[in-house]
Amino acid sequence: MRPIVLCIVGAGGSYTPEIVEGVLDRPGLELAEVSLTDSDPQRLAVMAGLTRRMIAAKGAKIAVRESSDLAQAAAGADFVVTQIRVGGMAARQLDETIPLRYGVIGQETTGPGGMFKALRTIPVMIDIARTIARVAPRAFILNYTNPSGIVTEAVLNHTDAKLLGLCSSIPLLQHRLRRLLAPVFGEVQIASVGLNHLGFIHQITAGDEDVTARAIAHLADGATANDALFASALKIAPRLGAIPVEKYGDLYFHRRAEFEAMASAQRTRAQAVMDIEAEVLAEAADPAVATKPPALIRRGGEGYSGVTFDTLDAVLNDRGAKIVMSAFNNGAVVGLPDDVAVETVCHVDASGARPLPVGEIPLAYRGLVQAVKAHESLTVQAAVTRSRDVALQALLAHPLVGDIDIAEPMLDEMLAAHGLNYQ
Template identity: 85%
Template sequence: MKPVVLCIVGAGGSYTPEIVEGVLERQGLTVAQISLTDTDPDRLAVMAGLTRRMIAAKGARIAVRESADLAAAVAGADFVVTQIRVGGMAARQIDETIPLRYGVIGQETTGPGGMFKALRTIPVMIDIARTIAAIAPNAFILNYTNPSGVVTEAVLNHTDARLLGLCSSIPLLQHRLRRQLAEAFGAVEIASVGLNHLGFIHQITAGGEDVTRAAIAHLNERYGGGDGMFASALKIAPLLGAIPVEKYGDLYFHRRAEYEAMALAERTRAQAVMDIEAEVLAEAADPAVQAKPPALTRRGGEGYSGVTFDTLDAILNDRGARIVMSALNNGAVIGLPDNVAVETVCHVDASGARTLPVGEIPLAYRGLVQAVKAHETLTVQAAVTRSRDVALQALLAHPLVGDIDVAEPMLDDLLAAHGLDYQ
């Protein structure tokens, strides 16, 4: 296996040490060079310095290159991790607060907030992907830029780039369930269907037998009844016949409680993350720090590195691994168009990712998934065409909005706040 050249776009972000740690800890992986690029030179310098110290502390021989020029950074890359945030946390603060004024959940990856993150991000990610496709046409883009599924759909339909949409939410849930079900059911296979941040564990099999209902009952008996996100997902699982992805499922199935909690909170999540990221950067800039900054444990993103390197390993070694990620549907999920992104189990080998057949989405949540997917596809169209009417259609289509008297003024407020000119 030839040594790998890995590029991180948005390397000034707080998750970069997770990727570097993964490079240093992954057995059987030889990385010759890590290339870092970011539009913020100060953050780039901090993370480049930490990266070099982490490598030196492990006694590894990996070259580190940093550049503000994207084309120079991606030249020769085999894999490019994209983790950009257009507008930074200030834009996230707008996305989280304006919807609340209209009685709507404000969240950065779904609803109005997720839509506006996509509207800002899609044009930039398309430009980045086109540059990568031109400079390093054989490179795979491993995308974590949110909203990941929407970005995946936009890039794959509007560029020639080889992009895979990654997220740790469902893979971490699968890992937890395998561990929790092992004693009662032995080794289990766990399938999922849905969209990024709207996924459902819809089938659990053991010894070739479908044990989904029994597994859900067992999990509720052992782990239900609490107040955590997992307990909340388990509470509705018997009704749905599936386990929704933690945290994000509550935005739909407990939307009133979620809205009230956000409206009454003294601080937004954006404000909390701003403080955490300031700590991460301060720790990363300390010459004495030679490992992942301790403050990063409060940032979230558990499993980020694992999914990245499982995918990288599957491609490099042509493993045909089964990994949940976002990819174009191409007939895998009946009832959704071929050219939209779905998040489901994919076959991952040297050629990339291919969705595996799923069939129909169970009726209990089919309409919800189809409605959110319509919203996402309209959002991609709005970002590409800069059409206000299409943007309004997208906002109106989202199940968390669904009211033209709310959608229209909220759209105009958000467009103005972000300085977006849609005609």
């Protein structure tokens, strides 16, 4: 690899140490500079200080630059990681609690909560992407800003920026499956299809043999008995003929249990994360800390840096690697438009990401994926046009809502709570 400049947008976020650790631990990665930018100067200063200490502790020669000005920070970058949260955790708290009052799951990346996060985020990400395309035209944006698939679709349709929508959920699931299946099937290839946070492992092959059904049966037969989260996905897998992505699949296939758990919980996930992030920031601000803060383990995001630098390496060195990410469909998934974002196995090289041909989504979950994709595309339209009618259509299209007597008052309450003026 040639020496590169990496810019992190939203660098005051708690995941920044994960990226920095990945930079320092990645063999063969030559980094000339890390440029950090954030709208919160205090958080930016804390993470910039920790970044410098982590680099110094490793004896690395990497310059660290920080600026609250995006154009200045991103100028000349080769890669830009975006990880912003518009409205912060206070907005997430609203996204999680308001839908519950209407009998609907409140979650930050899907359903009404995910939609409102997208409505707040898309205009900001479009502006960011346009700025990056102007000051760093060769840069690829590696996006983790949620909801990643919807943000990817918005940016690719409304800017000239080169953006790849990353998420560690499916790549981590692939890694775990390879490890679990190796003793029985040897080396396996694992394909997926769907959308970000609505993905399905739909094909597992060993050599030239399709072993999907046998592999699912093996896994469901107790291979993961001590993993409650994985066991939940495997409960539905034999019926679907595919393994839904962990945690997020439960929102659709165990929705009543998920709603009841959220409605009866003493604290929301947003409140728990607020406490964790405060702890991460306190640890990061300690001059004696020169490693990734221990509290970050409880924040989630495992595999974050691995996916980032696998993608960076594939682009920079024209690898032609196969990595699951969100990109324009362009005919790969039959039954979805070309200009929507799908999350599937992509061929990743110096030109970016190209989804590999999938064909039709299996009928067992085709309708679910198509309905959620309609919701996502309507959400992009609503964010760009600021149309209340389109936003209502987006809520009605989502399988977790679909009732105008619920959707309309919930929409108006959430618009008012977030200060969004839609006509």
